Amino acid sequence: MNDYSHLKIGVLALQGAVSEHLAQIEKLGATAVAVKKVDQLEQLDAIILPGGESTAIGKLMREYGFIKALQNFAKNRPLFGTCAGMILLAKHIVGGESSHLNLMDITVQRNAFGRQIASFQTDLTIKGLKGTVPAVFIRAPYIAEINSDQVEVLAQIDDHVVLAKQGNLLACSFHPELTNDTQVLELFLKMI
Numbered sequence: 001m002n003d004y005s006h007l008k009i010g011v012l013a014l015q016g017a018v019s020e021h022l023a024q025i026e027k028l029g030a031t032a033v034a035v036k037k038v039d040q041l042e043q044l045d046a047i048i049l050p051g052g053e054s055t056a057i058g059k060l061m062r063e064y065g066f067i068k069a070l071q072n073f074a075k076n077r078p079l080f081g082t083c084a085g086m087i088l089l090a091k092h093i094v095g096g097e098s099s100h101l102n103l104m105d106i107t108v109q110r111n112a113f114g115r116q117i118a119s120f121q122t123d124l125t126i127k128g129l130k131g132t133v134p135a136v137f138i139r140a141p142y143i144a145e146i147n148s149d150q151v152e153v154l155a156q157i158d159d160h161v162v163l164a165k166q167g168n169l170l171a172c173s174f175h176p177e178l179t180n181d182t183q184v185l186e187l188f189l190k191m192i
């Protein structure tokens, strides 16, 4: 197993699925930090933007000064947006809703899998990983459009992109923190 004990990973803790991410980070031996204030960013090697409700998280991010602070963070450290976090990273949201961090050259569709199958689990094939990885989708978005050749597609369901990377940005539609499989988190830690 890789040694991640020197790494300090933040999880933006304004709203959403925070504790499961913290637990998975600790499980890999890294230090996990629940980030509630911008001055905590300084000490981090990387940060995860969790799932939850992107509108609520975005509103709190604006209130607490996280928009500018995370845009600066992205200049030299990795960010991983999971589910709502993916929406927060995107430059465009289908339907014309305003973007939040405006960092990643993707257009996301919120609640993209429809009412009938709003939540489901599936086994995903991910570029660079062996076998499949279990992935939990909860009222998940997907990447409807990729707007730069810098964006690398790492996983798809049918024609829909559900995991992608652009430089030091990683975004996924699902909740990697809700399964025991740590491969997606490790994919992120290797970007540091």
Ligand SMILES: NC(=O)CC[C@H](N)C(=O)O
Pocket: 050, 051, 052, 053, 054, 055, 082, 083, 084, 085, 087, 110, 111, 138, 139, 140, 141
């Ligand atoms: N599990 C999630 O993070 C759901 C995302 C939520 N549907 C949104 O649009 O913000």
